[in-house]
Amino acid sequence: MKRQRIYIQILAIAAGWCVLATSCVKNLLDQEPTTELPESEFWKTEKDAKVAVMGAYADVRPLFDREYYFDGLTEFQRTRGTSSTVNDDLNSGSLQKGGAYPTGNWSPASPAGGGDRYDRMFRYLYGGVNRTNYVIENVKILMPKVPTAAIPELERIMGEARLLRGLVYFRLITMWGDVPYFTQIINPSNQYEVAQLARTPIATIKDSIYADLTYAFEKLPQISSEQGRFTKAAALALRGKLMLYWASWNQYGWPELETFKPTPAEATDAYTKAAADLRTVSLGMGLNLWRNGDPGEIDTLGKAEKLPNYYYLFTPVANENNPEFVLVFTHGGINTNQGEELMRDVAGRSHEGSQCWMTPRYEIADRYQLITTGDFAPPLIPLKPTVADARTRPNSALNPLSYANRDYRMKSSIMWDYELSVGFNSLKSTGFIPFIYNTWNSPNIVVNGIRYDNVYNTDGCNTGFVFRKFLRNTAGLGRSEGNYSYPFIRLADVYLMYAEASNALAGPNAEAIELVNKIRRRAALPPLAGDKTASKEVFFNAIEQERIVELFAEGHRFWDLRRWRALERVWGPANGPGRDFRDTHGEITTRGVFQNQQERAYQRVYIFRIPLSERERNPKLTQNTPWL
Numbered sequence: 001m002k003r004q005r006i007y008i009q010i011l012a013i014a015a016g017w018c019v020l021a022t023s024c025v026k027n028l029l030d031q032e033p034t035t036e037l038p039e040s041e042f043w044k045t046e047k048d049a050k051v052a053v054m055g056a057y058a059d060v061r062p063l064f065d066r067e068y069y070f071d072g073l074t075e076f077q078r079t080r081g082t083s084s085t086v087n088d089d090l091n092s093g094s095l096q097k098g099g100a101y102p103t104g105n106w107s108p109a110s111p112a113g114g115g116d117r118y119d120r121m122f123r124y125l126y127g128g129v130n131r132t133n134y135v136i137e138n139v140k141i142l143m144p145k146v147p148t149a150a151i152p153e154l155e156r157i158m159g160e161a162r163l164l165r166g167l168v169y170f171r172l173i174t175m176w177g178d179v180p181y182f183t184q185i186i187n188p189s190n191q192y193e194v195a196q197l198a199r200t201p202i203a204t205i206k207d208s209i210y211a212d213l214t215y216a217f218e219k220l221p222q223i224s225s226e227q228g229r230f231t232k233a234a235a236l237a238l239r240g241k242l243m244l245y246w247a248s249w250n251q252y253g254w255p256e257l258e259t260f261k262p263t264p265a266e267a268t269d270a271y272t273k274a275a276a277d278l279r280t281v282s283l284g285m286g287l288n289l290w291r292n293g294d295p296g297e298i299d300t301l302g303k304a305e306k307l308p309n310y311y312y313l314f315t316p317v318a319n320e321n322n323p324e325f326v327l328v329f330t331h332g333g334i335n336t337n338q339g340e341e342l343m344r345d346v347a348g349r350s351h352e353g354s355q356c357w358m359t360p361r362y363e364i365a366d367r368y369q370l371i372t373t374g375d376f377a378p379p380l381i382p383l384k385p386t387v388a389d390a391r392t393r394p395n396s397a398l399n400p401l402s403y404a405n406r407d408y409r410m411k412s413s414i415m416w417d418y419e420l421s422v423g424f425n426s427l428k429s430t431g432f433i434p435f436i437y438n439t440w441n442s443p444n445i446v447v448n449g450i451r452y453d454n455v456y457n458t459d460g461c462n463t464g465f466v467f468r469k470f471l472r473n474t475a476g477l478g479r480s481e482g483n484y485s486y487p488f489i490r491l492a493d494v495y496l497m498y499a500e501a502s503n504a505l506a507g508p509n510a511e512a513i514e515l516v517n518k519i520r521r522r523a524a525l526p527p528l529a530g531d532k533t534a535s536k537e538v539f540f541n542a543i544e545q546e547r548i549v550e551l552f553a554e555g556h557r558f559w560d561l562r563r564w565r566a567l568e569r570v571w572g573p574a575n576g577p578g579r580d581f582r583d584t585h586g587e588i589t590t591r592g593v594f595q596n597q598q599e600r601a602y603q604r605v606y607i608f609r610i611p612l613s614e615r616e617r618n619p620k621l622t623q624n625t626p627w628l
Contacts, residue, residue: 301419
């Protein structure tokens with residue numbers, strides 16, 4: 001118990017460290033414990049090392065388990081208000097309700113979308129760096145002191161810590177490009193030196209991340225008997241993703257990072273390495289899509305007693321022995337203060353008082369293809385409910401039949417008028433309730449011949465759709481007490497990344513096409529037609545389409561648009577009219593996103609601002625050019 005308390009103290013300190021600022025750590029580090037074992041008595045056995053790495057997992061998890069917020073910076077999801085409100089006391093160690101994620105409206109054209117609201121993310125990511133360095137350096141010291149039989153377990157722990165460090169540095173360079181890099185533990189003897197570090201070139205950091213992930217791949221087990229602990233597949237998939245991003249930056253350029261000079265040769269080399277790693281994870285490690293990629297059952301329109309397997313992939317049912325979860329972060333559930341808040345974020349008041357911080361935008365619906373043709377349906381037509389035939393006109397967004405015969409991921413991911421979900425109150429089910437946009441608190445609603453006392457209360461929705469994805473269908477857990485193991489990398493994502501990398505090298509190939517079709521099979525879609533795989537360009541479009549609907553609301557779209565330099569493609573050219581968003585009733589809910597914005601507005605999304613507070617403390621920290 002004493003060792004456990006020491007671990008908690010270490011975790012609280014690491015989570016709160018503003019590691020590039022001496023003032024944040026001096027007082028904490030100068031204190032000597034008076035009631036607990038000193039650190040010199042803690043690092044004795046591999047059991048101590050395991051406790052420490054579990055602390056590192058817990059410290060890094062809140063930096064990556066709210067990725068769905070980032071989709072609010074894209075064209076398909078609205079993430080509103082103070083969704084990531086958190087206790088921001090650095091000394092508290094608290095990472096509740098979003099932790100490192102910024103508060104405020106996650107709109108593409110808001111300051112959050114412009115990259116100047118991520119000071120807290122920068123700070124907490126470096127807390128994760130220091131926490132993983134703490135494990136790595138102490139395991140190195142411990143290794144010569146333990147019996148030979150204990151070495152494999154210590155190497156595994158080292159691999160886990162190095163993977164976590166690689167993950168954190170990967171996010172740092174993705175957001176800010178060149179950043180300070182260090183591998184030592186911060187202590188009173190070196191804190192000033194670390195606080196004065198200049199920015200390390202991104203290529204050097206990339207190579208260090210690659211080395212960390214290579215070590216992890218070599219030392220981690222093929223299979224873990226403990227849920228959430230990393231395996232070889234996690235290391236190799238993350239290494240492949242790193243190289244895919246490196247290839248993208250070299251192919252499409254990153255002009256906002258002035259120190260980075262892309263080359264075609266570097267892009268080809270990175271695509272080659274990415275394809276090799278991602279192919280091995282896809283085809284060479286015995287993994288498969290959850291429930292063998294079978295579509296499962298789907299209920300008729302307006303009912304929800306039978307939902308497809310894709311829906312259940314995002315509920316706690318999928319936690320155990322899931323071969324699709326390549327890299328996941330586990331959650332503790334009730335009374336652990338480590339529960340996920342997915343239901344709070346995606347659901348409304350009718351579901352344990354949730355707050356509907358996230359809603360699908362109207363535009364996502366047209367991305368779901370027809371299972372009859374495998375291609376897109378005619379675009380939906382937004383209509384006001386007061387229009388006489390709004391509920392019956394073909395292709396009307398208010399006509400339930402407009403959603404018939406769609407990709408199974410549609411019913412699994414979003415709800416439209418007259419779709420049902422199970423409500424919850426005081427940890428008990430209140431039975432099925434219908435969603436009907438803009439009718440909350442309307443009693444005695446009749447849907448499909450059944451009278452409901454009330455409708456789904458979604459006071460935060462202004463798009464006409466709400467999420468079914470991530471919405472629990474079982475009672476007993478509060479809105480902030482979920483125990484779902486959040487997948488940072490899923491096998492379906494790996495399939496699509498491999499298809500992208502191999503296509504960039506040599507165009508469509510049979511293996512990549514088959515992997516994409518496996519994902520489509522789970523959605524009950526037919527295989528890609530020949531004209532979708534006829535060239536490198538059209539196959540890329542098919543891959544992007546699958547990434548949009550397969551990974552919807554999992555936080556991938558924002559990073560994809562940045563690395564492909566596709567922001568202007570989505571939002572229109574600089575100084576242009578921008579883009580409006582409507583709801584299912586045809587009302588404009590967001591007007592002129594990026595309207596009349598200069599090119600610098602896009603540049604500030606492609607690379608984020610180095611926090612001003614860090615630059616004030618460290619004159620060696622140069623600023624990214626768009627923010628000068």
